[in-house]
Amino acid sequence: MVASSCFTLAAINLLVWIRNRTAWANLLFSLTAVSLAVFTFFELAMMRAGTPTEFGVVMRWAHIPLLAWLFSLTWFVRIYFGAGRLWLAWSVCILRTLSLVPNFLTGANLNYMRVTGVHRLPFLGELVSTPQGIPNPWMIIGQVSILLLIAFVADASVTVSRRGDRRKVFLGATIEFFLVLGLGQTMLLFWLNIQSPIIFSLPSLGMLAVMGYELSLDVLRASQLVRQLQASEAQLRESTSRMTLAAEATNFGIWVRYLDRNEIWANEVWRSLFGFSISERLNIDYVLQRVHPEDREVVRQTWAKAIDGEGKYESEYRVVRPDGQMRWLASRGSVEFDDCVPAVSRGVTFDITDRKKVELETDRLRQEIAHVDRVSMMGQLASALAHEINQPLGAILRNAEAAEIFLRDPSPDLVEIRAILADIRKDDQRAGHVIDHMRRMLKRNKLDAQALEVTELVSDVVAMVRADAVARQSKLEIDVPECLPRVCGDRVQLQQVLLNLILNGMDSLNGANRDKRLVRLSARLDEARTIEITVSDTGQGIPAEKLDQIFDPFFTTKTNGMGMGLPISRTIIEAHRGRLWAENRSGGGAVFRFTLPVADGRVSL
Amino acid sequence: MTAAKPTVHIVDDDASFLAAISRLLRASGFEVRTFSSAAEFLEQREDGAPGCVVADLQMPGMSGFDLQSALAQTSNPLPILFLTGHGDVPSTVRAMRGGAEDFLEKSVQKEKVVDAVRRCLERDGNERRSRTQVHELRARFDALSTRELEVLSHVVQGKLNKQIADDLSIHERTVKLHRTAITTKLGVSSVAELTRVTLQAGIFPPVK
Numbered sequence: 015m016v017a018s019s020c021f022t023l024a025a026i027n028l029l030v031w032i033r034n035r036t037a038w039a040n041l042l043f044s045l046t047a048v049s050l051a052v053f054t055f056f057e058l059a060m061m062r063a064g065t066p067t068e069f070g071v072v073m074r075w076a077h078i079p080l081l082a083w084l085f086s087l088t089w090f091v092r093i094y095f096g097a098g099r100l101w102l103a104w105s106v107c108i109l110r111t112l113s114l115v116p117n118f119l120t121g122a123n124l125n126y127m128r129v130t131g132v133h134r135l136p137f138l139g140e141l142v143s144t145p146q147g148i149p150n151p152w153m154i155i156g157q158v159s160i161l162l163l164i165a166f167v168a169d170a171s172v173t174v175s176r177r178g179d180r181r182k183v184f185l186g187a188t189i190e191f192f193l194v195l196g197l198g199q200t201m202l203l204f205w206l207n208i209q210s211p212i213i214f215s216l217p218s219l220g221m222l223a224v225m226g227y228e229l230s231l232d233v234l235r236a237s238q239l240v241r242q243l244q245a246s247e248a249q250l251r252e253s254t255s256r257m258t259l260a261a262e263a264t265n266f267g268i269w270v271r272y273l274d275r276n277e278i279w280a281n282e283v284w285r286s287l288f289g290f291s292i293s294e295r296l297n298i299d300y301v302l303q304r305v306h307p308e309d310r311e312v313v314r315q316t317w318a319k320a321i322d323g324e325g326k327y328e329s330e331y332r333v334v335r336p337d338g339q340m341r342w343l344a345s346r347g348s349v350e351f352d353d354c355v356p357a358v359s360r361g362v363t364f365d366i367t368d369r370k371k372v373e374l375e376t377d378r379l380r381q382e383i384a385h386v387d388r389v390s391m392m393g394q395l396a397s398a399l400a401h402e403i404n405q406p407l408g409a410i411l412r413n414a415e416a417a418e419i420f421l422r423d424p425s426p427d428l429v430e431i432r433a434i435l436a437d438i439r440k441d442d443q444r445a446g447h448v449i450d451h452m453r454r455m456l457k458r459n460k461l462d463a464q465a466l467e468v469t470e471l472v473s474d475v476v477a478m479v480r481a482d483a484v485a486r487q488s489k490l491e492i493d494v495p496e497c498l499p500r501v502c503g504d505r506v507q508l509q510q511v512l513l514n515l516i517l518n519g520m521d522s523l524n525g526a527n528r529d530k531r532l533v534r535l536s537a538r539l540d541e542a543r544t545i546e547i548t549v550s551d552t553g554q555g556i557p558a559e560k561l562d563q564i565f566d567p568f569f570t571t572k573t574n575g576m577g578m579g580l581p582i583s584r585t586i587i588e589a590h591r592g593r594l595w596a597e598n599r600s601g602g603g604a605v606f607r608f609t610l611p612v613a614d615g616r617v618s619l
Numbered sequence: 620m621t622a623a624k625p626t627v628h629i630v631d632d633d634a635s636f637l638a639a640i641s642r643l644l645r646a647s648g649f650e651v652r653t654f655s656s657a658a659e660f661l662e663q664r665e666d667g668a669p670g671c672v673v674a675d676l677q678m679p680g681m682s683g684f685d686l687q688s689a690l691a692q693t694s695n696p697l698p699i700l701f702l703t704g705h706g707d708v709p710s711t712v713r714a715m716r717g718g719a720e721d722f723l724e725k726s727v728q729k730e731k732v733v734d735a736v737r738r739c740l741e742r743d744g745n746e747r748r749s750r751t752q753v754h755e756l757r758a759r760f761d762a763l764s765t766r767e768l769e770v771l772s773h774v775v776q777g778k779l780n781k782q783i784a785d786d787l788s789i790h791e792r793t794v795k796l797h798r799t800a801i802t803t804k805l806g807v808s809s810v811a812e813l814t815r816v817t818l819q820a821g822i823f824p825p826v827k
Contacts, residue, residue, distance in 0.1 A: 404704040405633050408725030412639035415729040419646035434642060441635050 019219065020051035023226045030233060042090035043229055047222055049082035054215045061142040061211055066129035069145050070122030073212075077117050077124055077156075083218070084110050088163060090225070091170050091189065095182055098170030106166055109159040116152030125153050125204045133209055142211040149204050160197050164190060185228050192221035267363040271298065273321065273349075273356050284363055287343055289335030306332035306340065320349050321356045330366065342370035378481060399578060402448045406441035413438050452585070465500040465613035466508070468537050468545060474505075475512040476535070479520075488523045488531035490516070498537060501545050501610040503590050508610070511583040511594070515549040515606045518579065521572060522553025522604060543612045544592075550605040555598045564596060583608075625740045626650045626670035628697065630660045630686065632678045636725065640673065640702070640732075647733050649740075657681035657689070667695050669747055671720070671739035676703040676710060687717045698739040698746070702732070756820040762804045770797040772823055775814050 024047035031041040056076035063069035088106050092098050113124055121127035129147035136142075171186030195217045202208045258281060261268050267284025271277070278296035285292060288304045298317075305313050309331035320327035330344045347361020417434045420426050472494050483490045501508075512535075519533040532552045540546040556564060563569050565580050580594075587594040587608045594608040627649045631637040634655065641651045650670070654660035657674065658681055672690065676683035683701055690696050701714050701722045714722045720742060721735040763771065773783045780798070784791040807813045817823065 401705045404725060405636055408704065409633070409636040409639040411726055412636065412643045412729075416639065416642035416646045419643070430642070434639075437635060437638060441639075444635070 017051040017054045020047040023047045039094040042086045045086035049079045050218050052079035063143045070129040074123035095170045095174050097173035102166040106162045113156040121150040137211050144209050144211050164193050188224040192217040271359040304333045325349050342367045406444040409441045410438050462504045468498045469494050475509050479516050491534040493536040500613040502613040507586045511586050514579045514583050519551035522551050544609045546609050548607045552603040555604050624650045628672045630654045630674040657686035672697050672699045676701050698742045700735050700739050759805050775817050
């Protein structure tokens with residue numbers, strides 16, 4: 015009867031474990047029940063044993079299921095309570111295992127050195143055998159192990175009671191009660207030789223019943239939880255569909271990235287933003303492939319930073335769809351951490367192409383205005399200078415012409431001619447003063463010298479002329495290494511020089527073959543304290559005899575040119591303690607080079 | 620009328636250019652006078668003297684354009700030639716509309732300047748001659764009596780003596796006497812010539 019009820023309980027809990035492989039408590043309970051059931055068979059055999067020898071042997075083997083029972087009970091408590099000192103649990107197990115040694119090697123078994131006789135006593139209407147013999151002193155090991163078990167369960171129960179789990183405390187108390195009961199009975203039986211059948215299984219069964227009851231309550235609770243879970247799942251489905259509706263209505267793409275599996279779930283809108291089909295499997299590298307090559311690294315870093323601990327990310331980037339269409343997208347999202355390990359990243363993505371277009375257009379206009387400002391500033395300066403300088407030049411010309419006419423006279427008026435020459439000299443000086451004045455003006459506008467990054471200087475100017483380059487169908491190639499030391503100079507003036515050289519370069523491309531229209535800007539560290547910046551073009555180049563002339567004021571090859579750009583540029587560069595000169599490229603086209611001193615921590619010239 | 624040599628009046632605030640251009644023009648055979656401002660020129664010019672004006676456009680105070688319009692209001696407006704340091708289309712148009720002979724940049728070829736000055740003087744000569752003629756004719760017309768002028772106005776309208784006599788309520792013979800006096804005083808020999816000089820002198824308002 016005891017065995018069959020044990021088996022039933024064991025079977026139920028085994029089933030629970032089979033269904034849910036993490037329900038270790040159920041498995042251990044099941045093992046407890048099975049070992050107890052097996053033990054009852056040994057108990058029965060002992061009750062039926064006719065001779066002392068037989069009794070001793072059966073008793074010896076009965077220690078095996080007892081050991082199993084003790085083991086499974088110990089670990090059941092440990093797992094089910096989630097409490098109890100580990101070393102106590104291990105001591106119980108080790109000591110009990112050690113007790114098998116004297117069980118098999120000394121006396122009749124662990125309990126008796128020798129079973130001297132078997133009495134048959136009436137028990138529950140039947141005659142059962144009770145042993146009589148000399149107790150085995152090694153028995154103490156086994157009993158100590160039971161005591162340790164009692165201590166272990168008590169410890170575990172105290173811990174659970176602190177947590178306030180009253181049901182487990184009750185279970186613990188029950189186990190304690192039956193353990194003490196069993197221990198007490200065996201002590202009396204074996205040490206004092208009290209005549210009684212061995213019915214250890216009865217209190218154990220009581221314990222088992224309570225344990226089984228507790229576990230079944232858990233199973234019941236689990237099924238309740240399942241029902242609740244189903245209900246909340248239904249709610250979740252409802253809210254998911256609401257969210258989907260909202261997301262679709264606002265055209266928000268939603269994506270969830272499972273970091274552990276490198277998998278991405280995304281809604282339809284998100285997929286269409288990136289140009290993925292509904293069924294395509296996604297992972298992060300595959301998604302990054304759709305991001306514009308120039309933005310890819312930034313996006314990758316943004317995500318990496320969020321995962322590394324920032325938790326949130328926000329970025330704007332371009333994607334190129336398989337059909338070649340480019341869209342601007344904005345993404346916002348967060349990373350969820352599971353025990354400090356990033357687990358899931360969720361985010362929304364939306365199309366900002368239209369907004370971005372407006373922004374870029376505004377940027378372009380702003381740059382154009384900056385460009386016009388620079389160019390017209392230079393133009394105004396040049397125009398004012400032209401007026402200033404045309405007066406003395408006109409006078410020189412008229413005086414020279416007059417002198418020519420006077421000299422045709424057979425007896426020329428030398429006094430007059432001398433006066434003319436004096437005036438010519440005076441006007442020449444005057445013209446020189448105008449140029450000097452301009453130089454002084456540029457110098458007096460005291461260079462606002464700063465340490466400047468060459469890359470920054472160049473990229474500012476490139477931003478200004480990019481629109482021009484496109485309009486003139488010429489290519490602008492930039493080759494400026496990142497690692498250059500900073501130069502010392504006035505940002506605006508150096509930008510003017512670069513602007514002037516680049517625009518000159520583009521002007522020289524007029525008439526050149528379209529695929530050869532190239533202006534190249536490069537920079538390098540020349541000597542230890544000099545940076546050389548080069549602007550070269552693929553135009554016609556400069557006739558060798560004019561290489562120096564081009565830096566003279568008013569020398570120009572352009573129909574609308576003032577001939578002031580290069581002289582002003584040279585003045586600026588010389589004010590920076592650098593040099594500006596021109597060369598012809600061996601492959602055709604002109605090269606303008608200028609040098610600038612390296613900043614070296616100094617910011618004055 | 621004085622037989623004085625036509626004079627090129629140069630007006631420029633830039634003393635250096637003023638000296639240079641005056642030398643060139645003098646060397647090219649012109650009579651030259653220089654003025655450092657438009658006001659100085661208007662004040663010191665000999666009224667009635669032949670010649671032309673060569674002026675800078677941009678001058679402090681009275682500009683070249685101001686000079687042009689001031690000159691136009693005198694009885695003896697001299698033709699004007701503009702020289703400028705830096706010319707542009709709107710100024711050119713304005714100068715030419717105002718009757719300037721030419722509009723040149725200061726550094727333009729010598730020949731162009733000399734030619735333009737020559738044309739200016741020629742134009743002045745022509746205008747001066749026609750002004751003198753009109754002047755002389757007017758003097759002859761001054762000799763006519765009021766009645767004679769009345770008769771003349773009818774004659775140039777092509778009316779017959781009889782009609783004129785009727786209109787003026789005088790005898791036909793008296794009309795004939797007046798006509799003889801008119802032709803004698805004006806020194807003309809035919810009605811056609813009489814009509815021409817009358818129109819040339821601009822005595823009567825155009826016939827309605």
